[in-house]
Amino acid sequence: MTSDTIKFIYKDQTVKIKNPNPNETLLNYIRTKLKKTGTKEGCAEGGCGACSVVLAELKDNKINYFSVNSCIMFLPTLQGKQLILVEDLATDNDSLHPVQQAMVNCHGSQCGFCTPGFVMSLFSMFKNYSKFNDNLIKNSISGNLCRCTGYKPIIKAAKSLNNKNKNDQFDRNKKKTIKLLEKIKNESIVIYKENKRYFAPKYVQELKKILKKNINAHLLSGGTDLSLLVTKERKDIDSIIYMNSIDELNYIKNNNKYIEVGATTPLIKFENYIGKYYSDFNNILKRYGSVQIRNVATMAGNIATASPIGDTLPLLLSLDAKIVLKSIKKTKIVPLNNFFLDYRKTKLGKGQFIESVRIPLFTQNIFKAYKISKRFDDDISSVCASFNLKIVNKKIKNIRIAYGGMAPIPKRAKYCEKILSNVLITNEIIEKATQALDKDFKPISDMRASSKYRIIVAKNLLKKCFLEIMNKKLIRVAS
Numbered sequence: 436m437t438s439d440t441i442k443f444i445y446k447d448q449t450v451k452i453k454n455p456n457p458n459e460t461l462l463n464y465i466r467t468k469l470k471k472t473g474t475k476e477g478c479a480e481g482g483c484g485a486c487s488v489v490l491a492e493l494k495d496n497k498i499n500y501f502s503v504n505s506c507i508m509f510l511p512t513l514q515g516k517q518l519i520l521v522e523d524l525a526t527d528n529d530s531l532h533p534v535q536q537a538m539v540n541c542h543g544s545q546c547g548f549c550t551p552g553f554v555m556s557l558f559s560m561f562k563n564y565s566k567f568n569d570n571l572i573k574n575s576i577s578g579n580l581c582r583c584t585g586y587k588p589i590i591k592a593a594k595s596l597n598n599k600n601k602n603d604q605f606d607r608n609k610k611k612t613i614k615l616l617e618k619i620k621n622e623s624i625v626i627y628k629e630n631k632r633y634f635a636p637k638y639v640q641e642l643k644k645i646l647k648k649n650i651n652a653h654l655l656s657g658g659t660d661l662s663l664l665v666t667k668e669r670k671d672i673d674s675i676i677y678m679n680s681i682d683e684l685n686y687i688k689n690n691n692k693y694i695e696v697g698a699t700t701p702l703i704k705f706e707n708y709i710g711k712y713y714s715d716f717n718n719i720l721k722r723y724g725s726v727q728i729r730n731v732a733t734m735a736g737n738i739a740t741a742s743p744i745g746d747t748l749p750l751l752l753s754l755d756a757k758i759v760l761k762s763i764k765k766t767k768i769v770p771l772n773n774f775f776l777d778y779r780k781t782k783l784g785k786g787q788f789i790e791s792v793r794i795p796l797f798t799q800n801i802f803k804a805y806k807i808s809k810r811f812d813d814d815i816s817s818v819c820a821s822f823n824l825k826i827v828n829k830k831i832k833n834i835r836i837a838y839g840g841m842a843p844i845p846k847r848a849k850y851c852e853k854i855l856s857n858v859l860i861t862n863e864i865i866e867k868a869t870q871a872l873d874k875d876f877k878p879i880s881d882m883r884a885s886s887k888y889r890i891i892v893a894k895n896l897l898k899k900c901f902l903e904i905m906n907k908k909l910i911r912v913a914s
């Protein structure tokens with residue numbers, strides 16, 4: 436079924452909007468059309484969390500709650516979901532939701548500008564977990580900035596939720612919500628609004644047909660890069676094909692040789708999965724944007740953006756990942772190592788899309804990755820480094836090293852790899868390898884870091900990697 440009308444659930448009602456503007460943000464709609472001004476605008480680029488709202492959608496007949504930054508989400512992507520705002524948490528008889536009450540009890544608010552965003556992030560945590568420890572709480576609010584209360588009272592409020600009854604009005608209303616969501620979940624959307632077009636297909640076959648006729652359309656997944664064209668650069672995007680409506684591409688498969696991640700799989704789902712195989716991949720993802728960002732952003736989007744500081748890219752390069760590129764008629768499997776051509780230029784052609792990413796499983800290898808950024812949470816890397824190697828009879832084998840932030844593209848350190856191939860680990864060889872990084876990279880200076888800083892950090896990360904390997908007695912330095 437195709438429709439020009441998006442439908443979503445708000446306050447137990449199905450709301451219909453015919454031909455919405457595909458470039459309107461959800462935040463704008465909430466504040467100016469729904470007239471709910473509890474949700475705030477701070478940065479308009481996904482960085483402060485003031486605009487956080489919670490969405491719910493049906494997954495395997497269960498309700499999945501997740502927080503998003505409404506400032507960088509386009510209104511039509513609300514199709515098929517439930518919208519929950521800070522105004523909706525208190526019950527009709529005005530008793531506060533446990534999350535709100537906890538913030539009051541623990542003095543979690545001063546000027547209050549950030550408070551609705553924090554409340555919604557904590558509400559999402561409250562709905563998704565049964566116990567709230569320090570790590571979970573800090574992770575849940577890592578995308579919310581507060582400049583006056585400080586974080587301690589907010590963390591205290593979150594901790595106090597451990598003693599609260601988890602049964603809230605949303606639980607009590609569950610059956611009704613599931614019925615409402617069930618009715619609106621299966622529609623493909625096609626919008627023609629003045630000079631703008633928006634397509635949200637449900638299946639890959641449908642996507643291909645749309646692509647064939649709209650070869651210049653922008654593919655939109657989580658929108659955490661693309662939407663900034665509208666919110667920051669004040670440009671219009673005339674033609675959009677929304678990928679994340681395709682559930683068929685939301686999967687993680689494992690055939691014991693490689694893990695395959697479908698293009699519309701949100702990073703948060705992948706983050707929870709990959710830790711079993713590559714724990715440092717999970718560590719890096721935990722510091723990737725925020726929960727709000729990772730709830731919608733995809734690895735495919737990170738790859739197609741081809742930013743030199745895209746965090747998954749050096750990791751995927753060192754793991755020798757391949758991408759499955761689809762076009763209307765053909766499928767191509769391309770090593771990621773050949774995909775990046777120049778600054779934000781890739782081999783992705785018109786009419787092509789990334790269908791999935793394949794990550795080989797190196798069960799005998801040591802995998803390490805490091806992210807250096809100005810701020811620990813919710814910040815993009817200055818330098819990101821990733822190492823994948825095997826030690827056989829104390830010798831380094833099959834080493835792959837990749838860096839982000841060191842060149843116009845995320846890139847393997849070929850000279851350095853050569854020095855470290857098939858050799859015993861000695862302090863001299865590690866020193867020689869760090870010097871080879873000068874041949875591999877001539878980084879630029881920008882607002883994140885100077886060229887000099889970047890090269891020193893890159894060398895130190897290489898040393899750190901081997902020191903950690905040696906200290907863990909995974910190998911010994913040859914004398």
Ligand SMILES: Cc1cc2nc3c(=O)[nH]c(=O)nc-3n(C[C@H](O)[C@H](O)[C@H](O)COP(=O)(O)OP(=O)(O)OC[C@H]3O[C@@H](n4cnc5c(N)ncnc54)[C@H](O)[C@@H]3O)c2cc1C
Nearest residue numbers: 481656657658659660661723724733736737739745746789
């Ligand atoms: C606040 C904030 C924090 C961030 N923090 C980080 C961070 O820590 N590390 C980091 O690496 N990035 C970060 N980013 C950048 C961004 O989140 C990532 O690049 C993200 O992975 C993009 O994925 P997406 O699904 O949102 O892509 P979108 O924004 O939907 O799309 C990005 C680009 O990819 C193309 N595209 C999308 N899907 C496909 C597909 N299937 N096939 C072909 N092309 C496609 C789009 O056309 C577009 O050009 C941050 C962004 C924000 C706003």
Ligand code: FES
Nearest residue numbers: 477478479484506
């Ligand atoms: S307004 Fe700052 S994250 Fe949306």
Ligand code: FES
Nearest residue numbers: 545546547581582
């Ligand atoms: S209470 Fe003022 S910014 Fe957080």
